[in-house]
Amino acid sequence: MADSETPLVVRDLHKSFKDVSVLNGVSLEAHEGDVITLIGASGSGKSTFLRCMNLLEVPDAGELIVHGEHVAFKQNKKTREPASWKQVERIRSRLAMVFQGFNLWAHMSLIGNVIEAPVHVLGVPKKQARERGMALLERVGLADRADYFPAQLSGGQQQRGAIARALAVDPEVMLFDEPTSALDPELVGDVLAVMRELADEGRTMVVVTHEMDFARDVSSQVIYLHEGRVEETGAPAEVLSRPDSPRLRQFLAPRF
């Protein structure tokens, strides 16, 4: 059960864009060390769900609790917005996101990207942030690329750099938004290998992905979304091998 130590709790989230409802009451509980994968067809709401978790999208209804801290919302005439952007910024700095398109800051070197949030958001001394940043780049195999700019790196290198940037804020939960979807097939393996390592060392992760092998081997829980609802969820061995829902069976079918 969720308590104040649970890194991330999401309850009954709803979200519409204009008249199109994308999320119709989805929930999730990420405990320490959980790796939760969100799967589903495009348009199922899985990316929106993830983006609601760090409030890149503001949910229309539902609860968001990060390490026991409830995100406060205020209701305007038509829209809902966070009551305190200060709180949102604090919470975001504890949930690091890795994007499909990497989104490394183009005008900063790789090490500059890695130390940016620690130095300017968290107030870590620059020298200390740099040392830690270099160690993280070492981890993802990019120590020799620290002074390169994103445009000088391959997609796979950029994504591993983006993972180092995420690790640099020592996040409670790492959010991955289709981290390998924009990569050439031969570069996917390196990124997944880094993610497997993170899972093995007990990082709490929520991963939107189409990589079914990753979901099967690494995750502690799989959530299958369909039309903004949790259609089926459970341990990967159950959900991916013996799906109850006909829709999930169909979703998985082309892979067999």
Place this chain on the structure above:
Amino acid sequence: MLDFQGYGPRLLEGAWLTAELALASLAAALVIGLVVASAKSSRSLVAKSVATFYTTIIRGVPDLVMMMLLFYGGQIGINMATDALNAHLGTDWFINVNAFAAGVVTLGVIYGAYMSETFRGAFLAVDAGQMEAARAYGMSGWLAFRRIRFPLMMRHALPGINNNWLVLLKSTALVSIIGLSDMVYVADQATKATHQPFLFMVPVGLGYLAITAVSELVVLGLKRRFDTGFSQAT
């Protein structure tokens, strides 16, 4: 040695005034431009309408007309305000509009409109993912602007800013009509007194060229600064 017939020192002072006025106006125009560009890309309908109204008016009216309107109109407006205050408080205040300040305000207001369009285009040219990453890592609005949006946007804005700046620099010559002794004003007076237009106008032209030459160097340096990370692509 050229004999400037005693106008030499005043001509230099005029050149200095031109440079000061141009730089102060540039600063004003950049600030106004950024604010108006932000207003135009904001979600608030009011901010958007006010900003659009401002740029439409300014860009449609000649600089000279605008300057006279703001200088004389501004003085009348201030007189009316002080008169009203004086009547209430029994005081005897009078504020004289300073011609230099009026010049800076006018040029700033005019070129702020052009700058805002330059900035707006530059904002749109920045990949949305860059700001999204800034937000996702907990940056406040101001921090994200300072660290991410501004440096990325400047790469796109710089050519437009440079263009506007060169036009602004030459528009400073208009301030002579509101009584400021910039270098054109001094040269004009000297020409009228001595009937030697070339003696005075050629140095004035060279003076403007000197300022633009220096500014080209500055722009080159800035371009290098804001191209960091882009020019080195593999």
